[in-house]
Amino acid sequence: MSPALQGHRVPMREFSRSLPMALLRAREAVMRQFRPSLRRHGLTEQQWRILRALAAVDASEVTELARTAFLLGPSLSRILRDLEARRLIERRTAETDLRRGVVSISEKGLKLMEEVAPSSEAIYAAITRRYGARKLAELHAMLGALEASLAGLDTEEASEAAASEQE
Amino acid sequence: MSPALQGHRVPMREFSRSLPMALLRAREAVMRQFRPSLRRHGLTEQQWRILRALAAVDASEVTELARTAFLLGPSLSRILRDLEARRLIERRTAETDLRRGVVSISEKGLKLMEEVAPSSEAIYAAITRRYGARKLAELHAMLGALEASLAGLDTEEASEAAASEQE
DNA sequence: GGCAAATACTTAACATGTTAAGTTTATCCG
DNA sequence: CGGATAAACTTAACATGTTAAGTATTTGCC
Numbered sequence A, B: 001m002s003p004a005l006q007g008h009r010v011p012m013r014e015f016s017r018s019l020p021m022a023l024l025r026a027r028e029a030v031m032r033q034f035r036p037s038l039r040r041h042g043l044t045e046q047q048w049r050i051l052r053a054l055a056a057v058d059a060s061e062v063t064e065l066a067r068t069a070f071l072l073g074p075s076l077s078r079i080l081r082d083l084e085a086r087r088l089i090e091r092r093t094a095e096t097d098l099r100r101g102v103v104s105i106s107e108k109g110l111k112l113m114e115e116v117a118p119s120s121e122a123i124y125a126a127i128t129r130r131y132g133a134r135k136l137a138e139l140h141a142m143l144g145a146l147e148a149s150l151a152g153l154d155t156e157e158a159s160e161a162a163a164s165e166q167e
Numbered sequence C: 001g002g003c004a005a006a007t008a009c010t011t012a013a014c015a016t017g018t019t020a021a022g023t024t025t026a027t028c029c030g
Numbered sequence D: 001c002g003g004a005t006a007a008a009c010t011t012a013a014c015a016t017g018t019t020a021a022g023t024a025t026t027t028g029c030c
Helices: A019-040 A047-054 A061-068 A073-085 A107-131 A131-152 A157-164 B019-040 B047-054 B062-069 B073-085 B107-131 B133-150 B157-162
Strands: A089-093 A103-106 B091-095 B103-106
Touching: A019 A047, A019 B019, A019 B073, A019 B133, A047 A073, A047 A089, A047 A103, A047 A107, A061 A073, A061 A103, A073 A089, A089 B062, A103 A107, A107 A131, A107 B091, A107 B133, A131 B019, A131 B047, A131 B107, A131 B133, B019 B047, B019 B107, B047 B062, B047 B073, B047 B091, B047 B103, B047 B107, B062 B073, B103 B107, B107 B133
Parallel strands: none
Antiparallel strands: A089 A103, B091 B103
């Protein structure tokens, strides 16, 4: 009676049940709150992630930073180049291994973080109030569990299942 | 005793408690499973979203499609141009309003979907097995609730909180 | 009717995501 | 020791994310 507007019969679940879509929408709803504040300080979301990651340590190798800030190497390379040009970070080469770069946040970078942090924390607090601290903690746990449960799947079932459809 | 590796004192919560980061990591863990299959068929994640959205209806206006596939206008414009060049979609102009474009999936697009859908469903099934159908449903609900709870926040508390820090 | 404002895109410009290839330096091993 | 491999980035190329501007049509209103 009401398959919305006809549509074509394709053997797929409803779009609304797509997990990646649900995660994307939720993330965007959250990020939409932070972006304007970051933008006022001339920072992108990824640049902010890098500064936060660097502020938590004394220094970090590039590969380690990529893992911490959850960025791919090529993206990180470009962003570090720009952040260094803005003097928000400092970089040197490891003495024992000339292949490795070592990055740290600069005084200027720390000063910028201190400017941004309060409004960022205020927004996070507002989100927590709205959604509920308990639910937020529960969501965090479920997201972590999801990530963990898929950790080893990469080269197993999923790819096999996909591959078997290729034959 | 163990603030990891020193780090600089900045008034921010731990990076690991960042909600956007948790959502990003979870989403990436999921998408990592799907991307290879899509890639084998020459599709990006966003192109696939558009095809899925179009397969569920007879036709859609561009603005409506942007909302459904959760893409920004400029991204959608580019992708539709490419999908049309590949003849996976068809587009025309609305008779009653020449500003509006009307898009629909083509026969070729449907055929491609039928090729991709099985492996996509298989992967989704594998994820569901791993994580648990019940938990997955619960996660979906919590993500929807989060999105809903932040819906009206945009121009209220968060921005005010952020703005007040600007003074 | 006709002009100002709004709507529905599209284009532009710059930043990042993603995969592949390239470069430099270390490490392995015969 | 020295060549083959591997490791740690960096660069390249193309697709999308994001904001601002631009274009074509339509609406609202006097």
